[in-house]
Amino acid sequence: MRGVSRSITVGTRGSALALAQTRWVVARLKEEWPDTEFRIQTISTKGDRDRSSLETLAQKGDKGFWVKEIEDALLSSRIDIAVHSLKDLPTAQPEGLEISSIPKRVEARDALIGKEGMKRLVDLPQGARIGTSSVRRKAFLRAFRPDLDVKDLRGNVDTRLAALAGNEYDAIILAAAGLTRLEMRNRIDELVDPDILLPAPGQGALALETRSDDDLAVEVAYAIHDRATDDRTTAEREFLAGLGAGCMAPVGALATLKGGVLTLEGWVGALDGTQVIRATIEGDADECADLGAQLAEDMLAQGAQALIDAAKV
Numbered sequence: 001m002r003g004v005s006r007s008i009t010v011g012t013r014g015s016a017l018a019l020a021q022t023r024w025v026v027a028r029l030k031e032e033w034p035d036t037e038f039r040i041q042t043i044s045t046k047g048d049r050d051r052s053s054l055e056t057l058a059q060k061g062d063k064g065f066w067v068k069e070i071e072d073a074l075l076s077s078r079i080d081i082a083v084h085s086l087k088d089l090p091t092a093q094p095e096g097l098e099i100s101s102i103p104k105r106v107e108a109r110d111a112l113i114g115k116e117g118m119k120r121l122v123d124l125p126q127g128a129r130i131g132t133s134s135v136r137r138k139a140f141l142r143a144f145r146p147d148l149d150v151k152d153l154r155g156n157v158d159t160r161l162a163a164l165a166g167n168e169y170d171a172i173i174l175a176a177a178g179l180t181r182l183e184m185r186n187r188i189d190e191l192v193d194p195d196i197l198l199p200a201p202g203q204g205a206l207a208l209e210t211r212s213d214d215d216l217a218v219e220v221a222y223a224i225h226d227r228a229t230d231d232r233t234t235a236e237r238e239f240l241a242g243l244g245a246g247c248m249a250p251v252g253a254l255a256t257l258k259g260g261v262l263t264l265e266g267w268v269g270a271l272d273g274t275q276v277i278r279a280t281i282e283g284d285a286d287e288c289a290d291l292g293a294q295l296a297e298d299m300l301a302q303g304a305q306a307l308i309d310a311a312k313v
C-alpha cells in the first residue's frame with residue numbers, strides 16, 4: 001500500500017467540466033495512493049468572469065486567462081496539485097511551478113452537435129449557422145465550408161447546449177473530450193475528422209501542475225503520467241510556442257505515435273477562412289520538442305506570423 005503522510009489539496013476552476021475532470025483525476029490518484037487523503041478546492045479565474053467576445057479576448061492575447069489565480073494558489077501553498085485542461089495552459093510555467101503529470105488522452109477531436117438534419121458537417125445546408133468558441137474552429141470551418149455562417153458562442157458546455165436549443169444556431173462545435181468527461185458523449189452527432197478541423201494543441205489532455213520543490217506532490221501526480229500523451233502534446237505545444245502563439249490563436253496541431261515515430265501535423269489559418277497553411281513533420285519521439293519547434297520554423301517561413309497577427313485585430 002502506498003500512502004503519503006499529509007493530505008493533498010487539488011485545485012481547479014469551478015465549472016462543471018473542471019470539476020468533472022478533477023474528480024476523475026482524484027479517483028485515479030486514489031487508486032495509486034489508497035492511503036492518501038485528497039481534497040478538492042475550487043478557484044475562480046478571470047476566464048470564468050470575463051464575458052467579452054472572442055475577438056476581444058484574442059486581442060487581449062491574455063495568456064494566463066484560465067490559470068493565473070490557480071497558479072497563485074499553488075505558489076502560496078493553498079493547493080498542492082492543480083488540474084488544468086492542457087490546451088488552456090500557457091506553454092511556459094511560471095518560476096517555481098511545473099507540469100509534473102499528463103494523464104492519458106482519450107480524445108483530441110472536436111465534436112459537432114446539430115439540430116435535426118444538421119448532424120454532419122457535410123450535410124449542413126448552405127448558410128447553416130454554426131456556433132463555436134474558438135478562432136481556430138472559425139478559421140478552419142470557414143476554409144472547409146466558406147458558405148457556412150460561423151458565429152461566436154461562448155460560455156460553458158451547458159450554456160452552449162442551451163444556445164443550440166434556441167433559434168440562433170443550427171449546430172455547435174466543441175471539444176469531444178469535454179462532453180465525454182461530462183458524461184454527455186451520447187449528445188455527439190459527429191466526431192469531426194482532423195483532416196477538416198485540426199484540434200487545438202493539447203486538446204483533450206489534462207495537466208497536473210505542482211510546485212517544483214514539492215517532491216511529494218510531484219511523486220503523487222506522476223503516478224498517473226502517460227509518456228505517449230506527454231510526447232504527443234509536447235510536440236503540439238512546442239509548435240504553438242515556436243509560433244509565439246497561445247490558446248487563442250487560429251492554430252491547430254495533432255501528433256500521432258507509431259512504433260517510436262512521432263508524426264506532427266500543424267495548421268495556421270486566416271480567421272476569414274481564405275487561407276490555411278498546413279505542414280507535417282516526422283521523427284523520433286524522443287525528439288518531440290525539437291520536432292514541434294522545427295515545424296513552427298517551417299510554418300513561419302511560409303508566412304504563418306501574418307495570419308496569427310491578423311487574427312488578433
Ligand SMILES: NCc1[nH]cc(CCC(=O)O)c1CC(=O)O
Pocket residue numbers: 085086087088173174175177178202203204205206
Ligand atoms: N477553452 C475551454 C475549454 N478548455 C478545455 C475544453 C474541453 C476539454 C479539453 O479540450 O480538454 C474546453 C471547452 C471546449 O473547447 O469545448
